[in-house]
Amino acid sequence: MDNVWASTNKLFFKINPSLKFLLISSLFIVYLFVQNLNTMIWASFFFLILYYLVSGLAGKWSFWFVFLTLIVSLFSASAMIMFGKGSHIIYHQSLILITQESLARGLLLGLRTFTFSLIGMIFATTTLPVPFFYSLMQQLKVPVRYAYGCLAAFRMIPIMAEEFLHIRQAMRVRGMTRQKGIKPLYERMNRYSLTMLAQSIRRAQRTAIAMEAKRFSMTERRTYYYEIGWSRIDLYFIVIMLLTVTLGFVFAAYFPLTPFTNVLDH
Incomplete structure (x- = not known):
């Protein structure tokens, strides 16, 4: 385990796990409805930087996790790219049909998969299991x-x-x-x-x-060995995540890299 974890004293390890879980879960919903390809490009870029900054994994483990995630995202995008529909044909050979529209939709799907994976890895690599479950019991009232x-x-x-x-x-x-x-x-x-x-x-x-x-089936109020509370760091976390999301939308609006602002309209 010493070879896997580089540090567990980083900022994101000190955040209330329930807050982290709820906020990161909400980001999945936000990016699920994004159809702007530029937004997903910039979002994946900024979350990749954030992941490397806050992850507690050792460098080589972080690299391989990102590499495998990128491979999965490419496979996710390939089906849409090679077998999609559209009027502006780029390449057509036998069953393979690549159009500008299918390319944009495939890239959007792949980048969305990549962004979701990065967001999930930010949570997974900065959250220890024991504090997480204690926080679920204390803050979210999980039985x-x-x-x-x-x-x-x-x-x-x-x-x-x-x-x-x-x-x-x-x-x-x-x-x-x-x-x-x-x-x-x-x-x-x-x-x-x-x-x-x-x-x-x-x-x-x-x-x-x-x-x-040990009476874990009892419904009365229990005492806990670990008390998970709130701190000023939780506010820093909210600001950092909102800033990362906002930067993705702002850069997509002012520095678009593609003409596909809505892949469903093409």
Whole structure:
């Protein structure tokens, strides 16, 4: 984990997680209705800069996350670009038809995917799980049983990954991975699935009993080990996010890079 996280002391780590969650969720709705290609170009540019400034991940991890996100966005745009409709044909060969209209719509779709991914990564790479779930319980009044249940499930992910590695090592020691073909592969998947399923059922049962013993099902007011509150930094966060969004719209209006101000009209 030390190689993944560069710093958890940056500004965005100190923001109230519920506020961060609500504001970032609202940005998804805002950009869902944007049809101006220039706005999405500038928005993706500014959120990319913001992501590199506030992300707590190490440099190489940030790069690969952005790179993979860009690849997914290109795949998302390619279907619309190569098989769209329009009157101004750029390229036509067999089933592939690229027009100016399909190119603009495809780029809009790809940039929207890229922007959504960047916004999501800003939240994911600056929010620690424990404060997030505590904030959900304290600020958003999420029932304790659901919040702690989700937190327990989140904690089990690395345990299951480690268990998978142990099973694979045990099978390799016994020579069970040497056989090639469809049938040996199917048998190995069965062994993985059955073993991990049985262990997960036992682990879930023990967790449920432990949570019941700790009275996580009670509906009365509880005390918390971590108290998540509000601070002046939350206001800074709101200003930074609103400024980033505003810059995207302002630059799209005064410095347009394409003539497609509304891709649905073309």
